[in-house]
Amino acid sequence: MKKYLFLLLATTIACSQDSNEMVSFTQAQSLGFPLNSGQSNINSNQCMTKDAALAKYNLDANAMNGYGNNQLVPRSSWVNGVAVIPTITSGTGRIWMDRNLGASRVATSQNDFLAYGDLYQWGRANDGHQLINWSSSTSGTPANGTTTTLASTNTPGNSLYIINNSSPYDWRSPANANLWQGVNGTNNPCPSGFRLPTATEISNEFTYYSINNASSAYASIHKFVTPGARINASLNSVGTYGYYWTSSVQGGTGAFIKNFNSSAASTDSYGQRYLGFSCRCIKD
Known part of the structure; x- marks a missing residue:
């Protein structure tokens, strides 16, 4: 399921490093974001490199290792400050x-x-x-x-x-x-x-x-x-x-x-x- 959510976000949400557009909690839920009630707003379009994301949001570096160092990581793929890791089920x-x-x-x-x-x-x-x-x-x-x-x-x-x-x-x-x-x-x-x-x-x-x-x-x-x-x-x-x-x-x-x-x-x-x-x- 996590993989499905990641792919949905990657293919339906525009990604711009300098965008600050916000979406409501309800809108985010309708788009399939895996949110909890504590996340009233998310930066849906903001993207940055893995290293920049670690620095700005103080994320768990070990949880971000599914992403390349220079890869743009959408803020919308993080849940509670941890990256959603894309997976397959064998x-x-x-x-x-x-x-x-x-x-x-x-x-x-x-x-x-x-x-x-x-x-x-x-x-x-x-x-x-x-x-x-x-x-x-x-x-x-x-x-x-x-x-x-x-x-x-x-x-x-x-x-x-x-x-x-x-x-x-x-x-x-x-x-x-x-x-x-x-x-x-x-x-x-x-x-x-x-x-x-x-x-x-x-x-x-x-x-x-x-x-x-x-x-x-x-x-x-x-x-x-x-x-x-x-x-x-x-x-x-x-x-x-x-x-x-x-x-x-x-x-x-x-x-x-x-x-x-x-x-x-x-x-x-x-x-x-x-x-x-x-x-x-x-x-x-």
């Missing part, structure tokens, strides 16, 4: 975000770069290291640089991508396999009420929708895309591979992923935790 019965974390929109093709979103090192929070400025379906530029100085805590204190090309191939020293565990897990990058899926949960989706390559991944209700991966300072396999993190760890150096390309999809793969991959969140 045939498995599970509710998922309808796009990658950081993506500006739901994908319109398997290599829609506006749907690529951010590339996270496993276990890290939304500290800026994940941000990518996409310029086409095959290219983009990391927003922030790199460092070889490993973090000694769960919070590195910077927005740099942390390189570690030797065992245990982790951005943190010592490594911490207890990150991203559950909706209240440390450094959970997903919006409030969402979390990273386990390996079993995302595998169930691949099985249900018979995902065996990039085309079938996009053809599924999830519309998975192919942002490739960040490896150190470079982006790799952009437009040809999709790599998706899970919360499930593998041994002392990795975490389970789902990945696919034009000819195949993984059944049981893992990635080293310093690598930058996509995230798709599941509702707890």
Whole structure:
């Protein structure tokens, strides 16, 4: 239902950054706004970037992570100061975000770069290291640089991508396999009420929708895309591979992923935790 409301607002309400037009509570209800009695007026047409919205309305930053950093977010899609997260309901019965974390929109093709979103090192929070400025379906530029100085805590204190090309191939020293565990897990990058899926949960989706390559991944209700991966300072396999993190760890150096390309999809793969991959969140 939330997805329906979001789409209704996005398609029927004009959006202008400098508009201050107000609508009444009754008018808003008739348009399908999910309001409560405490919201007597809303700014129906005002839009601003995610960052500007966070600053002006003091919103929950974690709840806004379904939106890209530079995406215009309609004020009308917020309820009680929290963004309504657009979702899909899978045939498995599970509710998922309808796009990658950081993506500006739901994908319109398997290599829609506006749907690529951010590339996270496993276990890290939304500290800026994940941000990518996409310029086409095959290219983009990391927003922030790199460092070889490993973090000694769960919070590195910077927005740099942390390189570690030797065992245990982790951005943190010592490594911490207890990150991203559950909706209240440390450094959970997903919006409030969402979390990273386990390996079993995302595998169930691949099985249900018979995902065996990039085309079938996009053809599924999830519309998975192919942002490739960040490896150190470079982006790799952009437009040809999709790599998706899970919360499930593998041994002392990795975490389970789902990945696919034009000819195949993984059944049981893992990635080293310093690598930058996509995230798709599941509702707890």
